[in-house]
Amino acid sequence: MKPQVYITRRIPQAAVDSIAAACDYAMWDSADLPVPRDQLLAALSGVDGVLTMLTERVDAAFLAAAPRCRVVANMAGGYDNVDLAALNARNVLLTNTPGVLTDTTADLVWALMLAAARRIVEGHNLIVAGRWTTWSPMFMVGQEVSGATLGIVGAGRIGTAVARRASGFAMPIRYYNRRPAPALEEQTGARYCELDELLRTADFIVVLLPLTEETRGMFGAREFALMKPTAVFVNAARGPIVDEDALYNALQQGRPGAAGLDVFTVEPVGAEHPLLSLPNVTAVPHIGSATVATRIRMATTAATNLVAALTGRPVPNPVNPAVLPPT
Ligand code: GLV
Ligand code: GLV
DSSP, X not given: OOOEEEESSOOOHHHHHHHHTTOEEEEOSOSSSOOOHHHHHHHTTTOSEEEEOTTSOBSHXXXXXXXXXXXXXXXXXXXXXXXXHHHHHTTOEEEOOOSTTHHHHHHHHHHHHHHHHHXXXXXXXXXXXXXXXXXXXXXXXXXXXXXXXXXXXOOSHHHHHHHHHGGGGTOOEEEEOSSOOHHHHHHHOOEEOOHHHHHHHOSEEEEOOOOOTTTTTOBOHHHHHHSXXXXXXXXXXXXXXXXXXXXXXHHHTTSSSEEEESOOSSSSOOTTOGGGGOTTEEEOOSOTTOSHHHHHHHHHHHHHHHHHHHTTOOOSSBSSGGGSOOO
């Protein structure tokens, strides 16, 4: 009998085809809306594996509804939607899709850096509102990007790709990470420094950390108060790493000077979110990896991981490889 699989969203056909070649599958038939929790749990009873999005909470209740499940293939680089301890306790493999979204997400970080520093969205809105009256010397002036100091918090794949892009802008780079990252230093000339020193000296502060118990709430009033009034703060990692109330107060008081945000504590954010009322906030709806090519790669990577785990082949991206049988 073929393995039984559930796919929690309509994903690109190439990924569906590669699953269908080896498994019997059912798929939630919406590309845009998450499967409601009760329908998700009901769909899991006979499955050997699940392909999930970061909109699904994969926890003890999820696993209890899926007694035969051996693998969860999350279609994302991050996996803070997954209770890894609960999976480990049940010997369920988790896989993710690192690598295929690195450059795409680094590009989006740069889009936010440039947009926030040069007031792109504010300027667009001003024109659309009919409020462009004349050219004046200090009209819509922003912050210089070229030659500014780039501060990267989190030196993983994406942080390294962001740093590589800085060479064309002649930016000195500082980074903070739990441990030094020699590859980043060699490739980009980045210099390791303590977090507080980075926050005090960087003109751009870019957060690229996973969300963990260590990083939750890592950016609060104290951290923002250390930043320059001209600093641009960018979060393209996970919303809860930042205390949004503290960021709102900090931006209102002008330190940092601007923020570019791809992620929020609660997603989707409603239009009434206080941060969106600030002219110095540039917000986009969690689109770091959102290009056609990358989303297809993420879906096919998740499918490859899922099928490999269910057919006993080497799994490309195991998060908790200890649960795999020894080969
Ligand atoms: C998106 O945020 C991801 O982790 O892939
Ligand atoms: C993500 O995959 C990272 O390592 O930054």
